Amino acid sequence: MRMKKKKHGPERRALLSALTTENILALYENKEKIYGNNNPLRIEIGCGKGDFVCGKSKKEPNYNYLAIEKIADVSTLATENYARDRGLGDLAANGGWQTPDGKIYPLGEVVDFGDLDLGNVRFTVGDAKELLPTLPDNCCDAIYVNFCDPWPKKGHTKRRLTYIEFLKMYSRLLTPDGKFYFKTDNRPLFDFSLEEVEKAPFTLEYHTFDLHSSEMDAENIRTEYERNFSAKGFSINMLIGKNNK
Ligand SMILES: C[S@@+](CC[C@H](N)C(=O)[O-])C[C@H]1O[C@@H](n2cnc3c(N)ncnc32)[C@H](O)[C@@H]1O
Numbered sequence: 001m002r003m004k005k006k007k008h009g010p011e012r013r014a015l016l017s018a019l020t021t022e023n024i025l026a027l028y029e030n031k032e033k034i035y036g037n038n039n040p041l042r043i044e045i046g047c048g049k050g051d052f053v054c055g056k057s058k059k060e061p062n063y064n065y066l067a068i069e070k071i072a073d074v075s076t077l078a079t080e081n082y083a084r085d086r087g088l089g090d091l092a093a094n095g096g097w098q099t100p101d102g103k104i105y106p107l108g109e110v111v112d113f114g115d116l117d118l119g120n121v122r123f124t125v126g127d128a129k130e131l132l133p134t135l136p137d138n139c140c141d142a143i144y145v146n147f148c149d150p151w152p153k154k155g156h157t158k159r160r161l162t163y164i165e166f167l168k169m170y171s172r173l174l175t176p177d178g179k180f181y182f183k184t185d186n187r188p189l190f191d192f193s194l195e196e197v198e199k200a201p202f203t204l205e206y207h208t209f210d211l212h213s214s215e216m217d218a219e220n221i222r223t224e225y226e227r228n229f230s231a232k233g234f235s236i237n238m239l240i241g242k243n244n245k
Pocket of ligand 1: 023033045046047048049068070071074126127129146147148149217224225226
């Protein structure tokens with residue numbers, strides 16, 4: 001995702017630090033305290049501006065969600081969108097954050113949400129390739145990758161988030177009956193991913209080359225990229241891999 005560098009990005013991010021983590025292992029180890037319950041964890045890799053995780057976390061609220069995004073400013077927008085959507089306030093005219101009681105926290109401060117319910121999503125900035133290995137086996141019950149970079153050049157195969165080594169890592173992190181969900185408009189990447197899933201410790205539970213015409217669309221949450229590509233006439237591919245370790 002391309003984005004012009006945001007003014008005051010780090011300060012904006014710091015304002016909402018109640019909704020973010022810099023250490024996902026600590027988040028996992030303290031999840032009961034942080035999320036306020038012991039529900040299973042789900043992970044989205046490359047959450048962009050957060051449409052999917054916001055929608056999913058409301059539609060399936062009995063889970064906790066961790067949204068990973070490698071571009072800090074994009075993750076900040078996702079966190080702000082989530083906070084707004086959850087009734088936790090909005091950006092203030094001075095660039096700070098205004099909580100629902102009208103109090104304005106300027107840039108440089110950290111918002112105190114008091115007794116407000118922070119909901120079931122937390123955001124982190126970083127490359128999934130470096131962050132995910134820090135988590136223990138069987139830590140989550142679903143992993144979502146939506147419209148990741150296709151890395152079309154042959155020399156970049158290993159960077160694709162559906163490359164076998166990533167899939168093996170997802171299998172390790174997922175509970176034995178956990179699932180990997182993948183969507184893309186990019187057919188060559190999808191064909192590659194189907195082949196990788198066959199090689200990986202996953203059983204291909206479902207796949208479609210046209211999600212929006214399939215029976216699965218009723219429960220589908222469209223992401224920003226999904227809406228854009230679909231509007232341009234691309235059909236959307238989806239697969240679900242069931243852990244088989
Ligand atoms: C094409 S965008 C799609 C955003 C969103 N998932 C959607 O469907 O609208 C891919 C996003 O994944 C992020 N991303 C790519 N590789 C990543 C990685 N290894 N770890 C974390 N985020 C990554 C990018 O920064 C970008 O924001």
